[in-house]
Amino acid sequence: MKILITSGGTREAIDQVRSITNHSTGRLxxxxxxxxxxxxxxxxxxxTKSAIKPNIHPNLTIMEVSNVDSLQQTLEPLVKNHDVLIHSMAVSDYTPVYMAGIKEVADVENIYDFLEKKNTENKISSTDDYQVLFLKKTPKLISSIKKWNPNIQLIGxxxxVGVSKEELWAVARDSLKKNQADYILANDLMDIKVGQHRAYLIGKDTEIQLETKSQIAQMILELVSQRKEF
Amino acid sequence: MKILITSGGTREAIDQVRSITNHSTGRLxxxxxxxxxxxxxxxxxxxTKSAIKPNIHPNLTIMEVSNVDSLQQTLEPLVKNHDVLIHSMAVSDYTPVYMAGIKEVADVENIYDFLEKKNTENKISSTDDYQVLFLKKTPKLISSIKKWNPNIQLIGxxxxVGVSKEELWAVARDSLKKNQADYILANDLMDIKVGQHRAYLIGKDTEIQLETKSQIAQMILELVSQRKEF
Structure with missing residues (x-):
């Protein structure tokens, strides 16, 4: 099978020296x-550049992306010619729009006007004691996967962080339905330590608890291989 | 001599999964x-954790920090018992205070009130189309170095990014004076490429242009070694 995997965390630039990053080592x-x-x-x-990567292997191709935009451009053609997408990357929810000193923001009548602005400096000046950064939601790529390829198996x-098992499962079930995913791997940052990675693989009729990265990888392999079409 | 060097870029947490990071590989x-x-x-x-590090060496001690706060705690005692500080780390100018949906911000009378608020969630919710992040200036550690140790040689x-040589030099001279530095290494991101790192070592009576990381390191070694006290 042709397996597409994402890993690491994206970063959205504030300017040329600062970014908002999503933590993810790429280990899973x-x-x-x-x-x-x-x-x-x-x-x-x-x-991503800073993610931990597997050793080279004749059947492995590695591509690097930085932000959500470059992820989308790289992912869309790949989704169309792979059988499975295992989307473990920590993708930025928001991307910077405009940054201003707080005085500038306090003085305007309509703060929504800032959403139309753009910083033109390469490095935003840092003379103000307080700054205000406006951010907008990034497109949820996971919701496009089945549109790009209805036959792909999707593991989201x-x-x-720090929620009950019930809440975690509810959010996973919601994501399963909304994104037409085959499985969602649900985990809580509080349950991830050296040598431990508790997670739940949630499918339409599946709820499997796993305790380590190796168990997670094995179970995904097993479930993906069971699908009759392949 | 006992030489203290900082490298890499600090990161300031927005919540437990997102940070604002300053780019720096740690290579210089x-x-x-x-x-x-x-x-x-x-x-x-x-x-920092993600910075490129030298190989182990019997005369080398490595300490890791994450944000400006941990940098200050680590640096202050070290500055007091070293002869030289070469402060090449990219230190965050701002740290997150509070993040809110734009509607919440548009609806208040006084946006300065947000500077007193704190997010209590572990992972800030991402349902709003637009969010607003309030940031405050971090303490400028470089201005404290000579207070902590008046005898230390300080290279800031x-x-x-993308400024004229005149502007770059003016900013460097200003920093030299304000922070009582012995030298400022001034560089422009646009002049840093693979195999090239143009920089200017600006001192009271010195202006030296350098073209590579190796030249920069050699010249700092030379200037630092010239001081008669040692």
Missing amino acids: GKEIAETFLKAGHQVSLVT FKLL | GKEIAETFLKAGHQVSLVT FKLL
Whole structure:
């Protein structure tokens, strides 16, 4: 099978020296890639510069992206010619629009006007004591995957922080439905430590609890391989 | 001599999954550290997790920091017992205070009220189309160095983006005076490419143009070693 995996975290530039980054080491994506390679599959890994990467392998292709925009451009053609997408990347929710000193913001009548503005400086000046950064939501790429390729198996990821198992499962089920995913890997940052990575693989009729990155990778391989079409 | 070097870029957390980061590979700091080690000096390197680091060496101690707060706590005691500080780290200018949906911000009478607020969520919700992030200036650590140790030799760094040489020099001279630095290494991001790193070492009576990381490291070593007290 042709397996597409995303890993690492995207970054959205504020200016040429500062970004908003989503934390993600890329370790889980690496483990998943290596597990599928070992099972004989072709793996395309879309990742970021700072993410931990698998060793080179004849069946592995690695592509680097930086922000949501470059992720979309890279992902769309790939989704169309792969059988499975395992989307473990931490994708930025918001991207910077405009940054201003707080006085400038306090003085306007309509703060929505700032959403039309753009910083022209390469490095935004840092003389104000307080600054205000306006951000807009990035497009949710995961909701486009099945439009780009209705036949792809989609495994989405949901990371929350410090919530109950019930809330985590509810958010995962919601994402499963909304994005027509086959499975959602739901995990809580509080349950991820060295040597431990508790997660739940949530499908239409599936709820599997896993305790390590290696278990997660093995179970995804198993579930993906079960699909009859392949 | 006991040489203290900082490298890499700090990050300030927005919540537990997002940060504002300052780009810096740590490559120049690594080069400077290795140059001083080769010349027989003791080197303490304060750096960040993702920065590129020198190989281990019996005269090298490496300490990791994350944000400006942890940098200050680590740096202050070290500044007091080192002879030289080469401060090449890209330190965050601003740190997040509060993040809110734009409607919440548009509806208040006094936006300065947000500077007193704190997000209590572990992961700030992402349902709004637009968000507003309030940031406050971080303390300028470089201005405290000579207060912590009046005898330390201080080499500060100034990175601008796409400015004229005149502007770059003026900013460097200003920083030299304001922070009682011995030298400021002034550089422009536009002049940093693979194999090239144009920079100016600006001192009271010095203006030296350099073209590579290795030249920069060598010249800093030379200037620092000239001081008669040692």
